[in-house]
Structure formats: C-alpha cells, structure tokens
Amino acid sequence: MTIRILPAVADPEAARAVAALTGRLPEAEPAAPAADSTTLLDTLGRLAAQGVDHLPEVVVVHQAIGPLPALELVREVALRHPAVGVVLLTADQGPAAYSAAMDAGARGVAGLPLSQAELDHRVRAAAAWATGVRRHLGAGDGATAGPGGTVVTVSGAKGGVGATTAAVQLALAARAAGHPTALADMDLQTGDVASYLDVRFRRSIADLAGIADLSPRVLDDAMFRHDSGLALLLCPAEGEQGETVTDRAARQIVTALRARYDTVVIDCGSQLTGAGAVAVEMADTALLVTTPDVVAVRAAKRTVRLWDRLRIRKPQETVTVVNRHTRHTEIQPALIERITGTRVARTAVPAGYKELQPCADSGRMHELDPRGAVRQALWSLAAETGLVPTDPR
Structure with missing residues (x-):
C-alpha cells in the first residue's frame, strides 16, 4: 500500500x-x-x-x-x-x-x-x-472529507459600511434554507448584532473564553435562541470583557461552532483583533464589505494588505462585497477588484436607507422586507457564497 x-x-x-x-x-x-x-x-x-x-x-x-x-x-x-x-x-x-x-x-x-x-x-x-x-x-x-459546517466571516473595510447588516442577512438566508445556523459577533468591543435583532442577553462569547473543553452543552448554554431560528453568540455587553477572548479561545470557539452547526456566520467588525484574525484565517469564505467611495476602498486595500502581511488571508482568497452600489457611482466593482487584488462578488448590494432604517432602529432586521432590493441582494449573495443551494427569495 x-x-x-x-x-x-x-x-x-x-x-x-x-x-x-x-x-x-x-x-x-x-x-x-x-x-x-x-x-x-x-x-x-x-x-x-x-x-x-x-x-x-x-x-x-x-x-x-x-x-x-x-x-x-x-x-x-x-x-x-x-x-x-x-x-x-x-x-x-x-x-x-x-x-x-x-x-x-x-x-x-x-x-x-x-x-x-x-x-x-x-x-x-x-x-x-x-x-x-x-x-x-x-x-x-463519495463520502465527504469529514464533519464540520461552513464558516463565513464578514468584515468591514471601515466602520459603517454595512458589515453587520450583511452578516445578519446571510445568516437568516442560511437558516431559511433549513440549515442549523449560528451567527457569532466577534466585533468584541462594539458589536451590534444584539441591537439589530433586539436581543436582551446575559451570556456572551466572553463566558466561553476561559473554558478549556468546549463541549456541545457548554456551547449551547452560551447561545441565545432567536425567534428567527438563529443561534446567536453575542459579544459582551461591556466592551472591556472582549479582551478575555484570546487568539486561542477564539480558535476553540470557532472550532466548536463549526462542529455544532451547518453554517456559521461571524461578524468580525472593522477593527482587527486577535480573535477576528483567527476567525478570518479559519473561515471557508472571508467577505470584506466596502462602499464604492475613495475612503472605504482605500481602507479595504489596507485591510487586504494587512491580512496578507500577517499571513491571515491571501488577497485572492478574499471576496469583496460592494455595498450601497449604484450605476452612477464613479468607483465600480471592476475597479475595486483591481485596486484590492481580491475577487469582487458578482452580487452588488444597492443603497437602501429607506428600506433599512426602520428595521435597524427597531431592532427588527430579521423583518426586512423580502421584496426590498437590499434584502434580495444579500440573499442572492448568500447563494453566490454557497450558504444556500439557490437564491431562497
């Protein structure tokens, strides 16, 4: 042999x-x-x-x-x-x-x-x-290579580009397709997943940081069960507690989530932390959200270069998502692809403040109008990313 x-x-x-x-x-x-x-x-x-x-x-x-x-x-x-x-x-x-x-x-x-x-x-x-x-x-x-779900990270080129909105909708799309889905907030100091889904919680990712053996039961105890069907692992209410989530702890947490759920979507925010870097490195797909303006695209380029220098993720293995896109924008996806050296997702997300604002203000992002352009684009992105077999609209 x-x-x-x-x-x-x-x-x-x-x-x-x-x-x-x-x-x-x-x-x-x-x-x-x-x-x-x-x-x-x-x-x-x-x-x-x-x-x-x-x-x-x-x-x-x-x-x-x-x-x-x-x-x-x-x-x-x-x-x-x-x-x-x-x-x-x-x-x-x-x-x-x-x-x-x-x-x-x-x-x-x-x-x-x-x-x-x-x-x-x-x-x-x-x-x-x-x-x-x-x-x-x-x-x-034709047996598969082994157990474990799909991990997708969503990072923002800078604050305010819509990474959390994208992460929430991608997770909802996967859940609607019938996959057991976890949404983890690894924007440890300033995460907004709980606010976007109007969640009041006591347990957070920080409660898992000091546990050497993350059994399924221990993990489940830290998850919040949302009405949408999502299992949420939320960032700590007090930002300073996020410091307890070390690189090692993050690796154990992501590994445990992958073993427990078919789909894991992780909101990494826009600031690179050790935990976020581990998540991006471990992800099957790493999405970087930017808007089509000079400041955000420059920030996306810096992020891609930083990931490459730190050997977290190669540019060609990163997928850039263009948010708030219009046909009249001077900076189009093809140019962003050349500037960042990444692959830009075919699905561009249109600007939709009127569609998003009421749901964001009320913490009901899971009730985003399915007929709206933003929601349809993000669920199409879920299909393009492989989180769902076809667009579940």
Whole structure:
C-alpha cells in the first residue's frame, strides 16, 4: 500500500531532514513540505474538495510549525479531515506532552531528533488507521472529507459600511434554507448584532473564553435562541470583557461552532483583533464589505494588505462585497477588484436607507422586507457564497 505523506515543517533544515527520512520509508510517497500552518490547511482543503481519496494518509507536523501552534494545528487537521492520520514530531516526550497530543487528535508522536525506525512505526500506524476510517466512511462512494459546517466571516473595510447588516442577512438566508445556523459577533468591543435583532442577553462569547473543553452543552448554554431560528453568540455587553477572548479561545470557539452547526456566520467588525484574525484565517469564505467611495476602498486595500502581511488571508482568497452600489457611482466593482487584488462578488448590494432604517432602529432586521432590493441582494449573495443551494427569495 502506498502511503502518501504531507509534512508540515517551517525550518528549512528540519524540513530537509524530515524529507530525507520520509523518502526512505518503504512504500512512502512524501510530498513537498508545507512551510506553515496556513499552507498546510489550504492544501488539505483543496485536496478534500476533490474527494477524501485525494487526501494524504498521513500528515507529519513538526513542533516548530507556525503561525498556528503545533497542537492547535493537529486539532484543526483532525477536526476538518478525520480520515487523515496526524503524527506529531516533538522533542518533549514526557507523558503530559503525549497526552496533550492524543487529546488534540494525533495518531502518533515521534521524538526529536528523529530515528528512521520510530518514524516508520508511527507513520505506518497512522496510515493504517486512516485507511480503516476511509473504508468505514466508504470513501469510494463519495463520502465527504469529514464533519464540520461552513464558516463565513464578514468584515468591514471601515466602520459603517454595512458589515453587520450583511452578516445578519446571510445568516437568516442560511437558516431559511433549513440549515442549523449560528451567527457569532466577534466585533468584541462594539458589536451590534444584539441591537439589530433586539436581543436582551446575559451570556456572551466572553463566558466561553476561559473554558478549556468546549463541549456541545457548554456551547449551547452560551447561545441565545432567536425567534428567527438563529443561534446567536453575542459579544459582551461591556466592551472591556472582549479582551478575555484570546487568539486561542477564539480558535476553540470557532472550532466548536463549526462542529455544532451547518453554517456559521461571524461578524468580525472593522477593527482587527486577535480573535477576528483567527476567525478570518479559519473561515471557508472571508467577505470584506466596502462602499464604492475613495475612503472605504482605500481602507479595504489596507485591510487586504494587512491580512496578507500577517499571513491571515491571501488577497485572492478574499471576496469583496460592494455595498450601497449604484450605476452612477464613479468607483465600480471592476475597479475595486483591481485596486484590492481580491475577487469582487458578482452580487452588488444597492443603497437602501429607506428600506433599512426602520428595521435597524427597531431592532427588527430579521423583518426586512423580502421584496426590498437590499434584502434580495444579500440573499442572492448568500447563494453566490454557497450558504444556500439557490437564491431562497
């Protein structure tokens, strides 16, 4: 049996050593190492889209991988691609480190410096496990790559461009299509989801920040059940509490939401925080909302460049949504696409203050007129984004 191996090693010297050892394994077919966690997850995502049988049997994660810590990366791979066996390479071979790796979802731990015999044993065991899982899933019959819902983030190029309105309507469209849907407010200091949906709440995302193991029951206790059918995870009423939602906490929360709901829409606001950056990095689709004016488009360009520099999201993997669009606007979507280097959504959202204002003021955004141009455009965007199979208008 051929064992396809995808290493994830950041250090060039360590990558050469891992490549040399995996290349000597009998029946092994090692791929070029992924230099960081983002590249690894992107590669696995592309392969999974072609079918589970295109995925490698084994992923080897080096302890010094970044920017995502090794154990977090192991957890992400195990959750998104359960038919892939993960082997962690670490110099810490104590029982606590081994237990942590197993809890994260690793199928084996190999000590550093590596030995050929140990690597061979761990890789073969992980490959055998992956093969068994695929046989159980029936990969040849078109089984998917694994559990987990779709995560879409909505960020604003600047404040006031309509990101929250877009996030709310996208979530409502997904829910109307019959998908269990969560709407999370990760604009931690100034989020408006609760105001837009007239919600009075006690629990918030901050209540999940200090919990190491987010079980479905713990997550459900923090969610607000809205009359529209949406499950809401709201930002804290006191903005300073948002500081408790660290990068690590955000990653655990997004992972838990993905596992619990078919569709997860996250409002990230316009200010980049560690939690928001994690959400954008983890998202299947990252939307950036802008208006067709010079100030907002410049802000969108800065945001895209910032995400790229911080290795959060590549420009070509970001979808820009043009809000308050008119045919008479000097800055049209094609120009915004060239300026930002992103893909601009085919669906442009028209200006509609008269349509939006009464619902926004009353906190009844879920009652937006289905015949209105804004609501129709945003639900069409949901179809374009893949949140619903067809436009549910």
